[in-house]
Amino acid sequence: MSRIHEPETLGELIADCAEIPTDLRPGPPPAPRSTVVEPWTVDDACLAQVADLDTYV
Template sequence: MNAPEPESMAELIADCADIPSSLRAERSYLPLPRAATHWEVDDACLAQVQDLDEYV
């Protein structure tokens, strides 16, 4: 079955309203963000940016 293209926004909205609820996707909510883990600068990280002032 081919549905004709809607000719107006109102027709498109009416077509969408006719979609059975069983075919519509359920709303899935995003989980709450996790707390950030504690982060420390180690010697390897510090070595990567040691000469950063030369590039700024």
């Protein structure tokens, strides 16, 4: 006989999750790396893409 069943209530689901051994639970997410972001610049190619945009708006 199988003891595996789907939880029918939120309480049963929480109880099922509480029974998971701590060795098998995922640890906390890694801390984000601090990154230096380059400043955003507009070059002539970017400007050319929107040069005539005012005529469409």
